[in-house]
Amino acid sequence: xxxxxxxxxxxxxxxxxxxxxxxxxxxxxxxxxxxxxxxxxxxxxxxxxxxxxxxxxxxxxxxxxxxxxxxxxxxxxxxxxxxxxxxxxxxxxxxxxxxxxxxxxxxxxxxxxxxxxxxxxxxxxxxxxxxxxxxxxxxxxxxxxxxx
Amino acid sequence: xxxxxxxxxxxxxxxxxxxxxxxxxxxxxxxxxxxxxxxxxxxxxxxxxxxxxxxxxxxxxxxxxxxxxxxxxxxxxxxxxxxxxxxxxxxxxxxxxxxxxxxxxxxxxxxxxxxxxxxxxxxxxxxxxxxxxxxxxxxxxxxxxxxxxxxxxxxxxxxxxxxxxxxxxxxxxxxxxxxxxxxxxxxxxxxxxxxxxxxxxxxxxxxxxxxxxxxxxxxxxxxxxxxxxxxxxxxxxxxxxxxxxxxxxxxxxxxxxxxxxxxxxxxxxxxxxxxxxxxxxxxxxxxxxxxxxxxxxxxxxxxxxxxxxxxxxxxxxxxxxxxxxxxxxxxxxxxxxxxxxxxxxxxxxxxxxxxxxxxxxxxxxxxxxxxxxxxxxxxxxxxxxxxxxxxxxxxxxxxxxxxxxxxxxxxxxxxxxxxxxxxxxxxxxxxxxxxxxxxxxxxxxxxxxxxxxxxxxxxxxxxxxxxxxxxxxxxxxxxxxxxxxxxxxxxxxxxxxxxxxxx
Numbered sequence: 001x002x003x004x005x006x007x008x009x010x011x012x013x014x015x016x017x018x019x020x021x022x023x024x025x026x027x028x029x030x031x032x033x034x035x036x037x038x039x040x041x042x043x044x045x046x047x048x049x050x051x052x053x054x055x056x057x058x059x060x061x062x063x064x065x066x067x068x069x070x071x072x073x074x075x076x077x078x079x080x081x082x083x084x085x086x087x088x089x090x091x092x093x094x095x096x097x098x099x100x101x102x103x104x105x106x107x108x109x110x111x112x113x114x115x116x117x118x119x120x121x122x123x124x125x126x127x128x129x130x131x132x133x134x135x136x137x138x139x140x141x142x143x144x145x146x147x148x
Numbered sequence: 149x150x151x152x153x154x155x156x157x158x159x160x161x162x163x164x165x166x167x168x169x170x171x172x173x174x175x176x177x178x179x180x181x182x183x184x185x186x187x188x189x190x191x192x193x194x195x196x197x198x199x200x201x202x203x204x205x206x207x208x209x210x211x212x213x214x215x216x217x218x219x220x221x222x223x224x225x226x227x228x229x230x231x232x233x234x235x236x237x238x239x240x241x242x243x244x245x246x247x248x249x250x251x252x253x254x255x256x257x258x259x260x261x262x263x264x265x266x267x268x269x270x271x272x273x274x275x276x277x278x279x280x281x282x283x284x285x286x287x288x289x290x291x292x293x294x295x296x297x298x299x300x301x302x303x304x305x306x307x308x309x310x311x312x313x314x315x316x317x318x319x320x321x322x323x324x325x326x327x328x329x330x331x332x333x334x335x336x337x338x339x340x341x342x343x344x345x346x347x348x349x350x351x352x353x354x355x356x357x358x359x360x361x362x363x364x365x366x367x368x369x370x371x372x373x374x375x376x377x378x379x380x381x382x383x384x385x386x387x388x389x390x391x392x393x394x395x396x397x398x399x400x401x402x403x404x405x406x407x408x409x410x411x412x413x414x415x416x417x418x419x420x421x422x423x424x425x426x427x428x429x430x431x432x433x434x435x436x437x438x439x440x441x442x443x444x445x446x447x448x449x450x451x452x453x454x455x456x457x458x459x460x461x462x463x464x465x466x467x468x469x470x471x472x473x474x475x476x477x478x479x480x481x482x483x484x485x486x487x488x489x490x491x492x493x494x495x496x497x498x499x500x501x502x503x504x505x506x507x508x509x510x511x512x513x514x515x516x517x518x519x520x521x522x523x524x525x526x527x528x529x530x531x532x533x534x535x536x537x538x539x540x541x542x543x544x545x546x547x548x549x550x551x552x553x554x555x556x557x558x559x560x561x562x563x564x565x566x567x568x569x570x571x572x573x574x575x576x577x578x579x580x581x582x583x584x585x586x587x588x589x590x591x592x593x594x595x596x597x598x599x600x601x602x603x604x605x606x607x608x609x610x611x612x613x614x615x616x617x618x619x620x621x622x623x624x625x626x627x628x629x630x631x632x633x634x635x636x637x638x639x640x641x642x643x644x645x646x647x648x649x650x651x
Contacts, residue, residue, distance in 0.1 A: 001579065008578045012320055019327060019342075026341055032608040036339035039596050040330050047323045054316045068577055076372040081570055084365070084545060088563035091553070104542050111372070112538035122539055130546065140554050 001066055002058045009055035013048055020044035079111050095145020097135075101127040151282055158505025162513055167211055170203070171510045174212035175517045178219020182236045183227050183529045185537075187544065189220035189236065191364045193480035195547050197356055197487065198554045206488035207503050211510040213484055217477045218270055218460040218511065221420055222518045225262035225453050226529050229255055238420035238456040241428040245441060245448030252444050257390040261398050261446055262453040263522040264390070269406035269454035270515040273461025276410050278508055281497065285469035288494035293601035294612050298622040300595040303416030303472050305626050307584040310415070310422050315633060318584050321575075325585040328353055329592025336600050348560050355483045357561050358589060360548045361568025362575070362582050363476065368541050369573035390446070398450035401431050405454030412455070413462025416587075419475030420456035420463075427455035461511060468496050468504060472591065476583050479590045 020041055029035025087103045094102070104123040108114045114122075134140045161167060181192045193213050200209035220236050227235025229246035242262065249258040291299070304326075308318030331342045332352025343349040390398070405427045412423035431451040432441045441448050463478045471493035473479040485492050490500055497504045522529075552565045572582055606612035614620050 004578055008580075012324075015324075022342060026339060034336075034600060034603070036334040036337045036341055039599065040327065040341060043323055043326055043330070047320070047327070050316060050319050050323060054320060057316060073373050077369045077573060080369055080372050080541075081566070084566045084569070085563065087545070087549070088559060088566050091549070091559040091562060096550075100546050103546060107542040107545075108538065112541075114538060118539075126543065126546075134550060140550060141557060142550065142553065143559065 002060060002062045004066070004068055005058040006055055009051045009058065012054065013051035016044045016047035016051055020048070076111055080107070083107060083111065092143050093145055096142035097127060097131055098145055099143075100130060151278060154282070154501060154505045155278055155509060157501070158507075158509030159512075161207060161502060161506035162211065162509040166205075167208055167506065167510060168513070170208045170212040171215050171514050172517055174215020175219040175222075175514050175521060177212075178216035178221075179223035179518065179521055179529065180532060181216070182220035182223020182225075182239075183532050184535075184540065185227055185231075185233045185235050187367075187540070188363070188477070189217045190476040190480055191360070191367065191544075192216050192220070193477060193484070194356060194359045194364065195551050197480065197484055198551045200484050200487055206485065206490055206500075207506045209484060209488065210481065210503065210507050211514075213481050214464070214507055214511060215514050217481065218457060218514065219518055219521075220477075221270075221453075221456045221460050222263060222266045222522050223529065224456070225266070225449070226259060226522075226526060227533065229258045229262065229449070230530060231533065238424050238459075239453070240421070241424050241452045242449055244428070245443070245445050248442065248444035249446065249449065254444065257394050257446065258449050259526050260390045260523065261394060261450045263519060263526075265398065265402040265405060265450045265454035266457040266522075267515055267519040268402050269409055269458040270461055270518070271512065272406040273410055273413065273458040274508060274511045274515065276458075277461055277464055277511070281465050281469050281504070281508075284465065285494045285497050288470050291470075291494065291618065292616070293598040293605065294616050294619045295622065296598035297595060297602055298613055298619040298626070299470065299472060300591050300598065302622050302626045302629075303466075303474070304584070304588055304591060304595075305629060306416050307474075307587045309629060311581045311583045313579070317580050321580055321582065321585040322588040325588025326592045326595065328358065328585075329589050330596070335593060335597050348558075348564065353564075353589075354552075354555065354561065355479075355590065356555060357552050357565045358568055359476070359480065359483075359586055360552060361565040362572030362586065364544060364548045365566060365569025366572025366576060366582070368544060369569060370576050371537065371541070394446050398446050401447035401451040402454045404430055404434070405451040406458045408451075409455030409458030410462045413459030413474070414465055416466055416472050416474040419478070420459045421475075423455040423459035424452035427451040464507075464511075467492055469494060471496075471594070473587065476586050479587060482590060 023037035023041035023044055026037035026040070027035035028037045028041050083103065083106055087099060090099050090102075101123055104126050105119060108119040108122060135142060162171065177192065178189060181187045181189060193216050196213065196216070200206075200213075203209040203212075221238055224234060224236030224239030225242050225246065227233055228239040228242040229250050232243050232247040234240040234243055246258045246262070249255065304322045308322045309315055311318055327342075329352075331349055332340070333350065334341050340350060408427045408430055409420075409423040412426055413419060428448060428451060431445075431447045432438050435441065435445065435447060437445075460477075463474045464481075467473045467478050467482055471482075471491070473482040473492075482492055490496065490503060548565060549562045552561045553559060555561065575582060575585075602612050603610070612619075613623060
């Protein structure tokens, strides 16, 4: 883990530096008259110090090499991320009901590799239940698209 | 209104049909999400936050959410005992001895003692809440901005120190959370900060979007790495009543667990997860036969399961009296109160006595409901474990989306939630604990505004934090805590070198 901890510390340090830079740009002010960037600036400084200590704590070699993502383990999460982002982007265009139907369909078919019958049943029953519960019963305003 | 009158008034409110119904729904839902692995009370309460608009009355919605929180503590043990998978993170240690008991055919006794211990401890916790909260909130009325700034700092430090394995990683998450809270309009000067010229960041990040993203969505992504396979202990659960001998063995564990849980629950940054681990350690220490731990010792189930319930009730105290939520689940309830226009803090009991006493009374009732739900109906909850996670995951994704969308009717928020989900997933991969991040985000505004108010009062003089007695006391506790690990390390080094010389 040491290698990954060092990487994380480095990223945190960079975030801190960028944030401090931005804080000065917004306006640091002074101790007596703090500007809008005053508080974030000191937060950024503390983050930088914490990141530095974190880095120094993790110097040296790992006793054994640890992979963050073992072979193939990232595939399903990555697919899910793509499906979810697609779901979010298409929400307004397709409308909530159709988009959700597609979410169930693709999730179960591609990510979970469920049997076709399960996929069909869950997608249809799930979407109908959602429609009845949220649109009809609770009357939540959800995006209407090309179908519903 | 004194305590007794208040409580009686609270009971009158809590037993109205609506409040009873939603209290029951909350405990039922809580047990359900407690049983289901991969869905915890924090995420569930966040899913229901948008619904609190619809419920109207703050009392009813908080009664329900409180029910979800402590109900989750009951349910979590079921999965730990039967599947060796924690149904809920506060039940991780219950797996150790609970599963061993189940393998030996004593699943019933384990489930029974967990439910009874939870009931006793939950009730002890609520009694503590009834007695301590009113005087504490009167005391907290003396707090000014300096005290709040110090107290928030102490809370955040505790969160970083108590959760997770690495203090420095916890600290990093706290500061990151404080940063996220600065995005948007500066509360003091009205300038825009860290919006990168985008519209969507101008109002600042929303608690729901962040919470559901890193907890709800992030958790799903982590869970997707493995196919969740369940190995249900298939032995029939015949007898859920522990024997007299079991009781005799477990009764002190329940008492100790209740006390440990209560005090850990009081600490900001404490809560159910840590209390259960601490209780397990305590039980192992005081046991006559510590070698039985890990082999199915009933104390190893009774202690932690009591502790997490006592902690769940106790964590209402700092949230309702000081306005400082100690853990993610209670932070969600904190957010629910704010949505309803109720500001949690020292004035809550005085200004909203109905809400406070109504919720407290409902917790007495809720614990009885949970005992009934869990003892005879445990078989039903076991059936629930047969719902495959593969179907559950897209349902959670969809409910999170509805929740976030219906806040501002903006699909941009949904996408933002997914992005935070990815961030949460990656942080989890790097073994960061996300609790401190969320807490810091919730407390960030309070910290900044009380800091700047205090400095305004003192004219930029930092000594205000050290000269006011309450603030000074709180800050010395914080300093002591920060220095503690360095100190113990030094002592250990000293001892090592000392023993090296003598040998």
